[in-house]
Amino acid sequence: MLDADESGALDFREYLTGLAIINEQGKDGRTAALRLAFGMFDETGDNTLSKEQLERVLRRALPDLSNEGFEALWKEADASGDGKVDIDEFLAFAERHKEMLPVFRREYL
Ligand SMILES: [Ca+2]
Numbered sequence: 882m883l884d885a886d887e888s889g890a891l892d893f894r895e896y897l898t899g900l901a902i903i904n905e906q907g908k909d910g911r912t913a914a915l916r917l918a919f920g921m922f923d924e925t926g927d928n929t930l931s932k933e934q935l936e937r938v939l940r941r942a943l944p945d946l947s948n949e950g951f952e953a954l955w956k957e958a959d960a961s962g963d964g965k966v967d968i969d970e971f972l973a974f975a976e977r978h979k980e981m982l983p984v985f986r987r988e989y990l
Pocket residue numbers: 923924925926927928929930931
């Protein structure tokens with residue numbers, strides 16, 4: 882199933898540290914850090930996030946997320962509907978869901 886290895890956890894912590902920093906900055910700062918985060922999430926290096934990769938990220942941020950809730954977020958994130966989330970889709974999704982930043986921070990930092 883999900884490839885929950887140790888390097889994935891470390892990457893996520895780095896991502897959260899980045900989020901904590903960018904939360905105090907404007908959109909440009911968030912965009913730069915979110916690009917870095919996207920690169921860490923994209924373990925396969927093909928510049929897209931699979932559904933499984935995004936689900937792992939969102940479930941750590943939102944432990945109570947239901948399957949239906951995740952499906953709704955996934956459909957929103959994958960705006961083009963091609964089954965992958967590219968960097969532009971990821972940035973747009975993150976900008977619409979800034980409420981997740983304090984959730985990440987409270988749970989993991
Ligand atoms: Ca990928």
